[in-house]
Every structure is written in C-alpha cells, then in structure tokens.
Amino acid sequence: MIAPGIKRGTAELAVLSVLEDGPLHGYEMARRIEEQTQGALRFTLASLYPLLYGLEKRGWVSGAWETGQTGRRRRCYRLTPLGRKKLKPIREEWEELFRALRRLHKVSHA
Amino acid sequence: MRDWQALVEQRLAALALGPQEKTEVIAEVAAHLEDTCEAMVKQGITEEEAVQRALSQAGNWRELKRKILLAKKRGHIMQKRFRQLWVPGFLTLILSMLFLTVVQRLGLRPRIVSSGPDAISLYMPWLAALPLFGAIGAYISSRAGGSRGTMLFASVFPAVALMGAFLLMFPIGLALEGVTGRHIDFGIVAATLLRDGIGWLVAPGAALLVGGFLAQLLLGARPSSRDAAIG
Numbered sequence: 001m002i003a004p005g006i007k008r009g010t011a012e013l014a015v016l017s018v019l020e021d022g023p024l025h026g027y028e029m030a031r032r033i034e035e036q037t038q039g040a041l042r043f044t045l046a047s048l049y050p051l052l053y054g055l056e057k058r059g060w061v062s063g064a065w066e067t068g069q070t071g072r073r074r075r076c077y078r079l080t081p082l083g084r085k086k087l088k089p090i091r092e093e094w095e096e097l098f099r100a101l102r103r104l105h106k107v108s109h110a
Numbered sequence: 111m112r113d114w115q116a117l118v119e120q121r122l123a124a125l126a127l128g129p130q131e132k133t134e135v136i137a138e139v140a141a142h143l144e145d146t147c148e149a150m151v152k153q154g155i156t157e158e159e160a161v162q163r164a165l166s167q168a169g170n171w172r173e174l175k176r177k178i179l180l181a182k183k184r185g186h187i188m189q190k191r192f193r194q195l196w197v198p199g200f201l202t203l204i205l206s207m208l209f210l211t212v213v214q215r216l217g218l219r220p221r222i223v224s225s226g227p228d229a230i231s232l233y234m235p236w237l238a239a240l241p242l243f244g245a246i247g248a249y250i251s252s253r254a255g256g257s258r259g260t261m262l263f264a265s266v267f268p269a270v271a272l273m274g275a276f277l278l279m280f281p282i283g284l285a286l287e288g289v290t291g292r293h294i295d296f297g298i299v300a301a302t303l304l305r306d307g308i309g310w311l312v313a314p315g316a317a318l319l320v321g322g323f324l325a326q327l328l329l330g331a332r333p334s335s336r337d338a339a340i341g
Binding site for chain 1: 137142168
C-alpha cells in the first residue's frame with residue numbers, strides 16, 4: 001500500500017507518462033494508470049481533473065473535445081512539446097530517487 | 111439512461127467559472143462518471159449501485175469544486191498579479207528614476223537640510239514630481255482591477271525597491287570585510303543608511319504615497335477595486 005503523500009508526488013509523472021503514448025480522455029487515463037501500475041496508483045475525479053487543469057494551465061498538456069467511435073464526445077488530452085520536455089527531468093528525478101532508495105536498502109541489508 | 115449532465119450540474123452549480131468553462135468542466139466530469147458507471151455495470155453491478163458508487167468517487171463535491179477552481183484560476187491569478195502590481199510598480203520605478211536622472215543632468219543641486227555630518231540632501235523638484243508618478247502607478251493598478259492595498263503598493267514601489275537596495279549594503283559590506291580583511295564599522299554604515307534613508311526612502315516614499323492616496327480619492331470606490339487577487 002502506497003501512502004497518499006507519495007502518490008500525490010507521482011501523479012504528475014503518471015499522467016505525463018501515460019500521455020506519452022498518445023492522446024487520452026480523463027477516464028481512460030485513470031483506467032490505464034490503474035491497470036499499468038496494477039492498482040497501486042488510482043485516480044479519483046477529485047485528484048485527476050484538478051491535476052489535468054493545472055497541467056493544461058502550465059501548457060504541458062492540451063485538451064480538445066473529440067468524438068469517439070461510439071459517437072460520444074470526450075475531452076482528450078495530449079502531451080504538448082513543452083510537456084514532453086518537462087517529462088524528461090521529472091522522470092530523471094524520480095529514477096534518481098528510486099536508485100538512491102535501492103542503494104539505501106542494499107546498505108541496510110549488507 | 112441517467113442524465114449525468116444534470117446530476118453533475120446540480121452538484122457543481124456554484125462553480126465560479128465563466129459560462130463556457132463551467133459547461134465544459136460539467137460535461138467532462140459527467141462523461142467521466144458515465145464511463146465509470148458503464149464499466150461497473152459491465153462487471154455485473156446493478157445500475158443503481160453503479161450510479162451511487164460513481165457519484166461517491168467524486169468524494170466531497172465542495173472540495174472538488176475548490177480544487178478545480180484553484181487549478182483553473184492559478185494562471186489567472188499570476189496574470190492578475192503581474193498586471194495589477196508588477197507592471198504599475200516597475201513603471202513607477204522607471205518613471206521616477208528617469209526623472210531623477212533628468213533633474214541631475216540639468217544640474218539642479220539637492221537642497222541640504224540641516225548642517226554638519228548629519229546633513230540630509232533632498233532633490234526638491236524630484237520629490238515634487240513623485241506624487242504624480244505614485245498616482246500614475248495607482249491608476250494603472252486600479253485600471254487592471256487592483257485592490258486598494260495593491261494600488262498603494264504599486265505607487266510606493268520605487269521606495270520599496272530602493273529600501274531593498276539599501277538593505278543589501280549590509281551583506282555586501284560583510285562580504286567585502288571577509289574578502290579585503292578590512293574592518294568595516296557597521297555603526298557608521300547604519301548612521302549613513304539612516305541619514306540617507308530619510309532623503310532617499312522616507313521622503314520619496316511619503317511623496318509617492320500621497321500620489322497613491324490622491325489617485326484613490328479621485329477614482330473613488332471603483333467596482334474593480336473590490337476585485338482583490340492580492341493586497
């Protein structure tokens with residue numbers, strides 16, 4: 001079980017990463033994140049949309065209404081070039097943190 | 111079929127956004143809930159139960175509204191602060207410094223008040239013009255919807271900036287002392303700052319503030335002044 005505080009920190013990375021593969025609407029984004037993290041990261045309405053709107057304000061993602069194959073209109077988000085640029089250092093920061101934690105784990109079990 | 115649009119609209123009715131933005135948020139949240147509900151029904155949950163679960167996923171609707179508003183307005187608040195404070199503040203600073211340069215280039219001498227080591231020099235023509243610059247700053251801030259506090263801060267901004275520069279003299283003095291090894295008497299520095307502070311900070315600040323107050327009086331209680339993002 002991952003604590004909510006840690007989850008909050010990873011939310012941006014999760015959303016930007018899942019959008020790297022292509023545009024998605026909010027529900028599909030939340031579903032994929034949950035599926036790909038095997039349920040470890042779960043987005044609710046209250047956590048997903050404020051985050052998306054914040055990312056949109058910063059120009060990291062852009063949203064546009066699109067009509068799907070079912071004829072339903074959904075607001076799809078895509079990663080902007082700026083978002084793609086920002087994703088790289090965020091990902092590197094987390095990777096560095098995970099490496100550091102792994103090292104710490106090894107030291108404590110040596 | 112549930113009318114998700116109506117269900118969400120009811121719960122997000124008080125969302126303080128523009129009509130189009132609000133409609134889009136409601137439509138988006140409604141679509142999300144509809145998809146969530148459909149997925150649950152596909153898993154074998156009854157529609158009634160799925161609706162309740164989907165709605166409860168939003169948690170506290172008031173909190174959701176607050177979070178959405180904060181995310182949507184964040185950039186707006188930054189823009190407002192820029193237009194209401196930084197633009198008029200820096201304009202007042204530039205105008206007052208340009209005018210001071212003109213006064214000095216024209217060869218006008220500062221007026222010395224009192225005598226001896228504690229003499230205070232005042233550029234009277236510059237001080238006389240400062241209320242006008244303060245009023246300009248306050249007026250521009252007011253035009254951008256600045257609150258009374260923001261208007262006054264924009265008008266006295268040059269004095270605040272100068273005070274920042276004056277205060278920087280202490281750490282710079284400490285650094286110089288460390289580099290050169292020469293002892294700097296901070297008592298003398300403080301006395302100089304206090305003496306020059308009257309001529310360069312207190313008197314100009316008061317003159318700018320007078321301009322800011324006058325602008326407020328002349329503009330009266332504009333409706334935009336109540337729209338306070340900051341200040």
